Amino acid sequence: MIDDPRAYLASLFHEAVKAADPLAAIRAHLPEKPKGRTVVVGAGKAASQMAAALESLWDGPLEGVVVAQHGPMATCRRIEVLQAAHPVPDAAGLGASDRLLGAVGGLTADDLVIALVSGGGSSLLPAPAGNLTLEDEVAVNRTLLASGAPISAMNVVRKHVSRIKGGRLAYAAAPARVVSLIVSDIPGDNPAHVASGPTVPDGSAPTDALQIVRQYRMNLPERVMAHLASDAAAAPGPDDPAFGNHEHHVIASARVSLEAAAERAHAAGIETVILSDSIEGEARDIGLMHAALAREVRTRNRPFNTPVLILSGGETTVTIRDEGHGKGGRNSEFLLAFAAAIDGLADIHALAADTDGRDGSENNAGAFADGGTIARMRAAGEDPRARLLGHDAFTAFEAIGDIFHTGPTGTNVNDFRAILVL
Template sequence: MLNNPRAFLASLFDTAVKAADPLSAIRAHLPEKPKGRTVVVGAGKAASQMAAALESLWDGPLEGAAVAQHGPVAACRQIEVLQAAHPVPDAAGLAASKRLLDRVRGLTADDLVIALISGGGSSLLPAPAGSLTLEDEIAVNRALLASGAPISAMNVVRKHVSRIKGGRLAHAAAPARVVSLIVSDIPGDNPAHVASGPTVPDGSTRQDALQIIRQYRMALPEAVMAHLNSAEAAAPGPDDTAFASHEHHVIASARVSLEAAAIQARAAGIDTVILSDSIEGEARDIGLMHAAIVREVRMRGRPFTEPVLILSGGETTVTIRDEGYGKGGRNSEFLLSFASAIDGLENVHALAADTDGRDGSEHNAGAFTDGGTIARMRAAGEDPRARLIGHDAYSAFDAIGDIFHTGPTGTNVNDFRAILIL
């Protein structure tokens, strides 16, 4: 396998994704059956797969709905699967949010709500609060995506302009018991930040949201700012009695996936290190940081000795400024920056991809790179620096056939980065 580094890296990605498989993860966290009804609500890129897995494991009647993104979904018999847009919300998501809220109303203390939550749920569940409109929430989402703010900060803002996020979906289910099963795509795995926490409250305030908006210089509609400056934006806190009997479990995460990939690599005889499962920051800067480590290994034999595999996860960001943007996402931007900084180094191979199977604006999971990537791009008539400045890394990798396609994976535990130094 090491004679084909790209196949080896792709196999590690597959192992990481399998470690976040909803079926095995849910099996280990099934709640006790209630005296009354069992109602399922779900949202996120893994929502339909989680719902199908729960149906196969649950011995008894189920009802409810789960919201997945437009595209292929897993078939369910009892749970209604709705679809909406990601990363920019749409009217279908607005209707889906209402459907989920309707599903949990009128329940009793004998009923159980099982919430299946995964990354991407923030965009799939638009539900503008107060007098705000869908257009207002879309404007917020676009500003957040272009701001360069980390995902945890984005979700603090989102929860304060919503009537379903920030624990509000679970609050609407009172007095029923709510058990949330969460596939985390958040660095640090704070359950309240996954999908902006529709069933898990946190202690952030609308003042925190306003500070984030100021810090990242976001221009938001006047109606949104007026809402955030009103008491109406306050979200229920963790000490609210409506949450007293609730449980939440992070059933899959980047940490578990990276550890699974590391076990496979070590079994193949490669020393493996995991830098971190929660790296954040500008994608191009994180690319330079990883490249600096590679060069230190190659030139000075520290902090690791070759051959070695370096793994990392988390969620980087891409800040869109006046130069505009082209095609791609944070993983391809990371790789183009990384490739520029290791240009000419032999026997260095890397893969960066989103574990949900889609990196940014296109339908690829990510891309491959090595020490000859930049030379091949230039030979193909590409200007790597211009592509990086214009946030158009996909076009550069596509020109040389180094795009990595997987299709939707059915899970989402954030970015997977693997660098093999031989």
């Protein structure tokens, strides 16, 4: 059987990340070379790794610029890599947006734009529209992150306060052909929602953004609300002739990564179930749901027989209320709720982590939990319930040494959750 459950769960995480490797994914989707120039633009947590992979595969002239988050990045020779802040935009991102828009200006129908898009691009590409300012876009982003809205809803709002999102970057490249290669971190893999779709338009309208603001009771600056109510907030639609010769490909996703982890587990003789690759909802609530399933398996051997590996992906949310928050992210919050609900049950082991290597405010990918987690926290002087209520799960897991560190992975296909019931 499995001698070291944590090491085993970590190996499955790495298998999932490997399946989203930009080099293999881009190799399978290289576009034909154009008569004219090949210009690369891109943004996201995997931007530098995707750019380096494309450089290694492309044997013709290549130029361009991409933006990645501050921190370690892959080295590129022909494509310039800029860095900006995530998850809250900064002035560096504002300059990067201008550079990307400038890179696609003045192109012809003989030219090709290759857009390398991955999760995180929304924050890395601030470009306030109309009379909005960077401070307005920062306020929008902070409000969205604390709202509890799903990522798809957040990105509808983001694209209607921007002059680069919602297909506008590709629109600026007309009449050049645009091929978008997308690493999806969006449940359901809608390419128009990844990084708020800088090169992929959708049919949403400013009225949809206003409805989301009302639904989640967001308190946005008056200037932002006025903009959303104006014609200036409208984005070009998918039927615009400017997009007629464009194409997009989702080259990596949570589904592919979960299936790779499941295949590895099957090869080791472990029965594996993938619940879904697109689970959304409040992190602590999703944690309780997963815990209920694990308890049912452990105590009643249903709906699955032990031993079994339960996998899931998607993107949960954490709604920050007036009481504020401590350290952590959605995966650690999920896992603390999960740990509390399986307290005292032996032979349940879990890992929850973000495939980009960073979960929320800290530099960890996620954390481990089992039936003894809560007891160890209390022995270390921690109050698990108080930490959960205060959105401070990282502190609780750090106190017992159960944090999972990987460093930046170079890809981003959202959350990876693995529960092993023996």
